[in-house]
Each structure stands twice: as structure tokens, then as C-alpha cells.
Amino acid sequence: xxxxxxxxxxxxxxxxxxxxxxxxxxxxxxxxxxxxxxxxxxxxxxxxxxxxxxxxxxxxxxxxxxxxxxxxxxxxxxxxxxxxxxxxxxxxxxxxxxxxxxxxxxxxxxxxxxxxxxxxxxxxxxxxxxxxxxxxxxxxxxxxxxxxxxxxxxxxxxxxxxxxxxxxxxxxxxxxxxxxxxxxxxxxxxxxxxxxxxxxxxxxxxxxxxxxxxxxxxxxxxxxxxxxxxxxxxxxxxxxxxxxxxxxxxxxxxxxxxxxxxxxxxxxxxxx
Amino acid sequence: xxxxxxxxxxxxxxxxxxxxxxxxxxxxxxxxxxxxxxxxxxxxxxxxxxxxxxxxxxxxxxxxxxxxxxxxxxxxxxxxxxxxxxxxxxxxxxxxxxxxxxxxxxxxxxxxxxxxxxxxxxxxxxxxxxxxxxxxxxxxxxxxxxxxxxxxxxxxxxxxxxxxxxxxxxxxxxxxxxxxxxxxxxxxxxxxxxxxxxxxxxxxxxxxxxxxxxxxxxxxxxxxxxxxxxxxxxxxxxxxxxxxxxxxxxxxxxxxxxxxxxxxxxxxxxxxxxxxxxxxxxxxxxxxxxxxxxxxxxxxxxxxxxxxxxxxxxxxxxxxxxxxxxxxxxxxxxxxxxxxxxxxxxxxxxxxxxxxxxxxxxxxxx
Numbered sequence: 247x248x249x250x251x252x253x254x255x256x257x258x259x260x261x262x263x264x265x266x267x268x269x270x271x272x273x274x275x276x277x278x279x280x281x282x283x284x285x286x287x288x289x290x291x292x293x294x295x296x297x298x299x300x301x302x303x304x305x306x307x308x309x310x311x312x313x314x315x316x317x318x319x320x321x322x323x324x325x326x327x328x329x330x331x332x333x334x335x336x337x338x339x340x341x342x343x344x345x346x347x348x349x350x351x352x353x354x355x356x357x358x359x360x361x362x363x364x365x366x367x368x369x370x371x372x373x374x375x376x377x378x379x380x381x382x383x384x385x386x387x388x389x390x391x392x393x394x395x396x397x398x399x400x401x402x403x404x405x406x407x408x409x410x411x412x413x414x415x416x417x418x419x420x421x422x423x424x425x426x427x428x429x430x431x432x433x434x435x436x437x438x439x440x441x442x443x444x445x446x447x448x449x450x451x452x453x454x455x456x457x458x459x460x461x462x463x464x465x466x467x468x469x470x471x472x473x474x475x476x477x478x479x480x481x482x483x484x485x486x487x488x489x490x491x492x493x494x495x496x497x498x499x500x501x502x503x504x505x506x507x508x509x510x511x512x513x514x515x516x517x518x
Numbered sequence: 519x520x521x522x523x524x525x526x527x528x529x530x531x532x533x534x535x536x537x538x539x540x541x542x543x544x545x546x547x548x549x550x551x552x553x554x555x556x557x558x559x560x561x562x563x564x565x566x567x568x569x570x571x572x573x574x575x576x577x578x579x580x581x582x583x584x585x586x587x588x589x590x591x592x593x594x595x596x597x598x599x600x601x602x603x604x605x606x607x608x609x610x611x612x613x614x615x616x617x618x619x620x621x622x623x624x625x626x627x628x629x630x631x632x633x634x635x636x637x638x639x640x641x642x643x644x645x646x647x648x649x650x651x652x653x654x655x656x657x658x659x660x661x662x663x664x665x666x667x668x669x670x671x672x673x674x675x676x677x678x679x680x681x682x683x684x685x686x687x688x689x690x691x692x693x694x695x696x697x698x699x700x701x702x703x704x705x706x707x708x709x710x711x712x713x714x715x716x717x718x719x720x721x722x723x724x725x726x727x728x729x730x731x732x733x734x735x736x737x738x739x740x741x742x743x744x745x746x747x748x749x750x751x752x753x754x755x756x757x758x759x760x761x762x763x764x765x766x767x768x769x770x771x772x773x774x775x776x777x778x779x780x781x782x783x784x785x786x787x788x789x790x791x792x793x794x795x796x797x798x799x800x801x802x803x804x805x806x807x808x809x810x811x812x813x814x815x816x817x818x819x820x821x822x823x824x825x826x827x828x829x830x831x832x833x834x835x836x837x838x839x840x841x842x843x844x845x846x847x848x849x850x851x852x853x854x855x856x857x858x859x860x861x862x863x864x865x866x867x868x869x870x871x872x873x874x875x876x877x878x879x880x881x882x883x884x
Contacts, residue, residue: 268799268828268829268830269799270795270796270799270800271792271795271796300828302788302824302825302828303824303825303827303828304788304791304820304821304822304824304825304828305784305788305791305821306729306784306788308729309729309734309784309785309788313734423737423738424738424739424796425738426738426800428799428800450736450737450738462737466737466738466739466740469688470800472686473679473681473686473687473688474681474800474801476681476682510692
């Protein structure tokens, strides 16, 4: 891991990188770094993912600076803690908190959200009298092949891996803060480390030993499942089963608290 | 990414014009609106009348007094709306009213008016979820197709997106609503409630310069606002606080009410924009629609606009006629479900203070 202090170099790296997407708060790039010179140096480059928390125009500059700095540093700290506890997370390649740049290990794989084929993504409505909608429906059905089959895992196995990974993280007292199916990736079996579930995006993570925080973390995931994968109850149930197995004795307290947390949302009907 | 699937809207184009009367009274605004859906698929706002119960500075509105206000004004506001629309109650197809969420007493007094009219004129009743009313009116006015909706008002703070015939709540406040936070702070610094405390905070904030540190509490796609209100209130007790602004003898290190309004808005709105952005990134949408009373705050609209632009998307917002609670949105949402065959029988027309956005079956969307 190299700590850069000169801001121009990390921004220079971004200018030579390929933009991939814009996430919730950062722009994400793909770049390749030259490996550190060593006796056994090869010419092979290292693929990295660069997360740039760019300046948010809508936020007051001083608020923005302090948030960006603390989030980059916090994310790096949480990742290191996870690595120490053996949780599968991307390794850190570079940190530049002042510029909001974080470079991470490149993961060859797909997000769990994609693998579950979920969500309101790309749905559109049309007036009642359209001609081509039947054609489009037929086309949509054609590419309905299960993307998971390529990874040699079933949905149930995938959910079990999710639960086990979260349990490992919580046992290390790291709370993710934004557990969604978009923030988990399945590493392709062809890669060096083999098939692995990797937790990503620790931008809202923090450390805590409290049962409350871990229960809320699970609740956030449950809500994310319900809102993106509408028929998700059995899926989330198998996540919880694996989580329970991973947590051991701690599970009883968390389970109880999770039931409390579920009752907390506003304006729920109080029938029953 | 899955292929873009286009779905057929289940809503048939009307064979004749439909007219609905909407009655809203879930908080301190009494609103009556009349809307018409024409055979060419267009929608006409025939009238939209509102009367607001305004309390003196430093006081909020209490349920009993608000209900009394609605009872006092119901008939004259309805008559006003009918004469502006130039129709009689015999011409309308259905009577829509807010069934919840909101304050119990004002809700039931307006529901009583709706039931009475329904029996007198033999018109069917349609109960409407207040939040869905906001969303449908926002979509109608702005033409946004499938936006992420930020619903911010005195009683609600939710980030909503549509999926499979429900408006699903992605994020919401864990404690108080953003409008409630702003209104209560306006009370602390004794701002007027006319036309609304939120509007006056917005005007004061324009004069503020100093950003005082306040907690920034986003939790995933949720926010927590009560701690921010407490911290903002604590600044009023700070020895640097000057209730009447800076005087000649003061140095730079002072805090004025304007600074606090500015800081409160900047912090709270940044949090709201952030959770909205998070929801947009999560579902991959590029449109944002802001609805609800706080939605007419121009600073919030501006911040949301910058965020949307940075993402290559765009923001849709409406002005105070449709943002702040009104009768027309109840008529719009009610008429949509009426056209899908939905009716609320008299025995099921009681109100509820707790009525979540995601409980409503959105039959009129694909």
C-alpha cells in the first residue's frame, strides 16, 4: 500500500483511467498500476478500481470537504479491519483522503443484485395503445437465462455465502451501514482466489460492538431486498440462517433486537 | 443489465370525460380541488382552492383547533371551488378524500364532509392515501415518467420509487419529518407562521453566512433529524448567539438566527439530496421528482438540480399550488383509482393516522 500525499498524482491517475460508472457518491474508474519495483519485478500491471469522491456541487464546500475526508479515511479503516478479520473485501491499493481518492483491488465478477436479476431498473410505461410492446416483451423473455449458472452456484448457496460473510464482518465489530445487494459481488470462479462473495463499498461503515447497530445493519439489507427483489422473503430467510450459523451465541440477542427494529418504521399500521 | 422492458399501462383512455372532487385536510391546510380527465387523455385542473390554518408565531397547530378550522371553512371552500370550476355537485363522478396519513381530528372532520356529500348527492366515495396523492399530482404536472420521488413535508420524509404496482419506500426519516424539524426550529427563533414557517426560514437562510457545525446523520438511505433540531436549538443558548443580529460592538465570532437557518437548511437538505442520490444509484434512475410542502423550497430544488446534473439526469418540481397540500392531488389520485374500478364503501371510509405509502395497490400503473 502506498500513501500518496501529492494530490496532482492521484488526480493524474484518474485522468488516465477509464470511467466505469457513477455510484451513490463517487465516480468509479478502472485503471492499471505498475507494480512496485522489486528484485522479482515483472512487467505485469495491476488492475485497480479507483473510487473518486468528487466535490459535490450541491453541498456547502466546508461541509463537503470534511465529509469527504472522513469518509475516505473511514472506508479505508473499515476495509483494513475487515481484512484482518478474514472478511472477503477488496484490498487497498492507494489512499488520498484530501482529494477523496481511494484505489482498491479489482474484482472480477458481478453484483449480487445483477445475479438475482432484480429491480425496477429500466422499466418504462407506455400509453394503452402501443403496438410494439408485445415485441419488446418477447425480447425481454428471451434473455431470461439465469446469470448465476455461469458461476456454478444456486441462489440458495449465494444467499448462504452472503449470510456467512456478513456474520464474519459483524464478529469483527464492523458495521457496513449500507448493506444492499448492489454492494456485494460474487468473484468469478476463474479468478485467482476462486468463487468468493466479496462485500464492497464501505463508505458508510463504522466499528461498533452494539447489538443495536448490527441489527439495524441487517434490517437495512432486509429492506433493500424487499424493495429491489419483490419476491425476496425466502431469499432473505436463507441469508439469516447462514448468518445465525456464523454468529453462534451472539445471534439470540441480535435476533431479538432485529424484531424490535422492524417495528420501528414510521406510520406502520398498528393492527394486530 | 437486463433489457429495457416496456409495459402496457392498464389505464384505459376514458370513453367520456370524468370529473372528481378532492377533499384534503390531513394537516393545517384545507384543500378542495376539481379535476377532469378528458377523452383525449388530457387532464384539466378545473379549480384548486386552499385555506390554511395559521397560528401565531411560536405556536404549532393543535389537532382540535385544526379540526375546528376545517369544519368552519369546509362549506365555503367547497362552494368556492365549485363556482370557480363552474359545475355543480351533480356533474361529478366521485368524491375523493384523504384517508390518511395525517392528524386524526382534522382527517375525520373532512371525511365526515365527504361522506355527507356522498350520501346527499349519491356519488361514490374514493379514499386516497395522502402520499400517493402527492406523487400522482407531481407526475401529472411535471410529466416525469418513472422518477425517484423525494416526498418531504411537515409529516413525512420518504424516498420512494415505483416497482410492481407499489410505491416502495427506499429511505425515510427514522424520527421526525423534515418539515417538522424546520417548523419547530422556526418556533424556537420566533418566526412567523404566515404564509408558512418553512417559507420564512428559507428567506432568513438567504441572509445567513456562517455554517455552524450540526450533526450529519444519514444511515444508509435513511436520515435522522431530531438530533439536528436539538443541536440547532442548543445554539440559541450559546453565548455567541445574537437574537437581533450583529451589533456594532460584536466581533466576527457571533451566530445570528439567519446563520442558524442557513446551517440547518444546508445540512438537512444535503442529507436529503444524498439519500435521494443513493436511491437513484441503487435503482439506476435518472429522474427525480420532489413533492410535498418542503419541496417548494427553492434551495432544495437547486441542490437537487445540481446533483441530478452531476449524474446526467434531471429534476422535476412543482410550485406551491401543487407542492403544498391541496385538494387537486387527492382528486387526481382518487380519479385514477376510480377509473380502475376502485370504490370505498361507506362502512370502510374511516380514516387512519397511520397509512404507509407502500400499502396502496397502484392499479393504474404497469
